Amino acid sequence: MIAISMMIGTIVIFLLMRKLNARFSTPLLLPVLTATILIIILLKSFSLSYATYMTGAKWIDAMLGPAVVSMAYPLYAQRHIIKQNMFSILTSVVIAMLSGLVSIIVFAKLLNLSNDYILSLLPKSITTPIAMQISEAIGGFPSLTAVFVIIAGITGALLGPSIFKIARIEKAVSRGISLGSASHGIGVSKLTEYGEKALSMGTVSMTLSAIIGAFIGPVFALFFH
Amino acid sequence: MKKYIRIVLQICILYLFSFLGTFVVEMLHIKFPGSIVGLLLLLGCLHLKIISVQVIKEGAGFLLGILALFFIPSTVGVMNYPELMSINGILLVLSVIISTVLTILITGKLCQYLEGRKAGEEEAQ
Incomplete structure (x- = not known):
């Protein structure tokens, strides 16, 4: 009984928060963010543990795999764009991955973080569902990774436009690729303002970045075991 | 149906x-x-x-x-990490923010350079 209400409750809260976000569109009212906070408050006020919550929520979690597989569809649909811009996309996505990884490792070392934390931080620029699976594969904590990923996304959505202005990043292609590979889906949603080309570049580089990250991540992870 | x-x-x-x-x-x-x-x-x-x-x-x-x-079940899991609400947690969040800004900056600039070079080559031909 508790399990079913946890599952249905999560779905209902998510749909409500999505409605709220549709009315006031800002990355700070992101449905994942608001739904997560609301669910934690509810669980705490009824003194329910995360383990109890997961007895029902695990059925939603089980859909993560097929959802990741689904990303093959938009990637396939946009194969022509990828072919046309192969060199710039691949080079930029790889450089984005490396600069994200190196900079976060430097900060993590300065903060003297434990290896589990560093492993959870490594996939932060990758889209949440894949980042969590990479985190699990390399020995991090998927829940922490999800939080870092969302922070990276909100950063891109909120600060991206100012970075573009200050650094004079003006081309649609460059804006799409940089936000897509640094701030995944949350950043990409901001790209609608820069037109169709920036948006499709963002989607493509988000997915490619996730695939490339699944290969590079475990290599970097070897240093933290 | x-x-x-x-x-x-x-x-x-x-x-x-x-x-x-x-x-x-x-x-x-x-x-x-x-x-x-x-x-x-x-x-x-x-x-x-x-x-x-x-x-x-x-x-x-x-x-x-x-x-x-599909990722809400995982994000709710942060309730098991109260240490995120400490000075160190805030520094950690700050590192993620700075790292992301650097990544956007480096990638955007590099990509613009690559695109500019490609356009230049096409013009030269």
Whole structure:
């Protein structure tokens, strides 16, 4: 009984928060963010543990795999764009991955973080569902990774436009690729303002970045075991 | 009604790919997310026309439309990490923010340079 209400409750809260976000569109009212906070408050006020919550929520979690597989569809649909811009996309996505990884490792070392934390931080620029699976594969904590990923996304959505202005990043292609590979889906949603080309570049580089990250991540992870 | 049955069936196909991917990774004992193997398998099948886009299009669209729902169970897991609400936690969040800003800056600049060079080459020809 508790399990079913946890599952249905999560779905209902998510749909409500999505409605709220549709009315006031800002990355700070992101449905994942608001739904997560609301669910934690509810669980705490009824003194329910995360383990109890997961007895029902695990059925939603089980859909993560097929959802990741689904990303093959938009990637396939946009194969022509990828072919046309192969060199710039691949080079930029790889450089984005490396600069994200190196900079976060430097900060993590300065903060003297434990290896589990560093492993959870490594996939932060990758889209949440894949980042969590990479985190699990390399020995991090998927829940922490999800939080870092969302922070990276909100950063891109909120600060991206100012970075573009200050650094004079003006081309649609460059804006799409940089936000897509640094701030995944949350950043990409901001790209609608820069037109169709920036948006499709963002989607493509988000997915490619996730695939490339699944290969590079475990290599970097070897240093933290 | 027919549409919903189609979506459910297509999700089953996507689930099968995810399951296959996980199975391959477990068989090979490698540290790699199984769902990505599933994604690459599906991409390969679409590319080689082994399966048509029509077979997964609606199911994939449906799942991607509510993608954020599927990671809520994990994000709620931060309730087990109260240490994030400390000075160190705030510094950690700050590092993620700075690292992301640097990544956007470096990538955007590099990409603009690459695009500019490509345009220059095309003009020269």
